[in-house]
């Protein structure tokens with residue numbers, strides 16, 4: 390089965406539905422999934438609403454860049470906890486063993502879990518960005534409004550957010566497949582994810598011009614990394630190792 | 636579906652964990668529709684055997700097949716054919732009982748999952764708890780849900796790891812009844828248990844493991860006979876009289892005999908073959924027979940086996 394066809398298999402969809410139900414019932418994950426996007430919506434909105442040219446360091450572009458950084462950070466941070474739980478979480482609650490007796494291949498199993506993490510992540514990432522755009526259009530002063538509504542921002546976010554979310558999810562799943570403890574998995578993926586946000590920082594601060602070409606090059610690079618990571622996660626996932634608690 | 640040969644087949648299956656060999660060249664067949672019980676002390680390799688058959692562990696050598704599919708080479712085919720109840724009930728505690736079972740039905744692509752879930756819960760006797768979070772159930776009810784989950788796709792082969800462990804006597808008896816019902820419908824069942832009386836009642840055959848070696852396999856009667864001899868006990872309504880003594884002592888199949896005032900214990904050449912003839916001779920001699928039973932039970936046979944020295948290899 391090709392990687393693309395995998396997500397349409399009924400087993401994968403059943404697993405993704407189960408995962409979504411499970412994430413909904415996990416208090417800490419729900420809390421993270423609510424608090425984080427709200428914080429990442431409120432901060433940039435306040436930042437632009439309270440923008441005062443005489444006080445702010447950097448021009449309106451800098452203020453908009455700060456706001457955008459939050460929107461690119463959301464799809465990277467949100468999956469981390471969910472992905473770290475992906476495999477170790479099942480093992481710790483004792484459900485991994487029966488799960489592995491189901492007719493799901495390694496790739497189907499991982500794809501179902503990845504899909505269930507991407508859905509709420511992208512929903513929240515795009516949702517808060519849409520709200521931000523609405524507030525900006527209605528309430529923010531023109532000098533800040535026009536750079537904030539520059540169409541290359543939504544273009545870049547639509548293109549890059551799914552790929553960044555996938556990057557973060559796969560990183561978390563890799564460590565979840567290989568670690569013995571959820572916290573270790575979270576910590577290790579944090580160590581990988583934070584430096585990887587550097588290129589985004591360069592774009593939002595306009596060190597590199599945020600043009601269509603820049604976003605396409607960036608997206609292509611993240612996509613290539615994602616493809617490699619997917620292969621790495623599939624290889625790292627070892628059923629015997631996953632069920633053994635030793 | 637390929638299914639020439641036994642439903643479950645282990646050929647020289649060996650599994651090591653580091654330096655420890657958990658399973659030494661296990662040979663075991665389970666025929667379609669049979670209930671076979673794996674018995675043995677803690678750490679004897681029962682769970683390892685079931686995990687290998689459930690595609691969770693790979694054998695280091697040898698082959699294991701379910702309905703002719705090799706568990707190591709064709710695990711996806713095997714997973715479609717098995718229902719597994721692990722050592723612990725392992726449910727999603729935060730999910731309602733019915734969601735736990737429904738997920739299994741959906742992944743197995745059962746045609747009408749709603750109906751299949753309702754049927755499985757009904758069968759396991761937990762339909763009234765369908766909406767409760769699985770975590771709120773008692774241990775015995777969780778085991779029932781785990782059974783419902785294992786059978787929701789009506790697998791031809793069931794692998795049950797200590798299905799009645801931790802259950803009170805009546806819950807264990809009802810679990811036993813459920814397992815018997817499944818076998819009656821044609822399901823092949825391999826189960827682990829420490830309850831020897833249950834194994835004796837429930838299993839068509841038992842296999843006794845010790846330190847990864849298969850020591851005995853056969854019907855509970857055969858195992859008992861092999862270990863305790865072919866001893867039969869006959870109880871009479873009154874005191875034993877002379878014609879009854881003569882009837883027993885003149886029967887050539889009787890190897891040894893022990894008398895008590897109103898009972899006799901005989902070692903027969905083959906208890907299965909000779910018991911009816913012994914009873915017929917006693918009746919002709921005018922004996923008022925109250926009970927005829929094999930002396931000793933599977934538990935005694937098991938303890939006898941465990942008291943023998945550790946084997947170097949498989950005893951046939």
Ligand SMILES: Nc1ncnc2c1ncn2[C@@H]1O[C@H](COP(=O)(O)OP(=O)(O)OP(=O)(O)O)[C@@H](O)[C@H]1O
Pocket residue numbers: 633635652655656657675676677678679680681682683684
């Ligand atoms: N994942 C593992 N890693 C290392 N050793 C293991 C592992 N699984 C089982 N073993 C060892 O293999 C042997 C057989 O274990 P197994 O779980 O099959 O026993 P069992 O017969 O099911 O025992 P019990 O009646 O206690 O459930 C034991 O010595 C056990 O310690």
Ligand SMILES: [Mg+2]
Pocket residue numbers: 681682683722796827
């Ligand atoms: Mg065990």
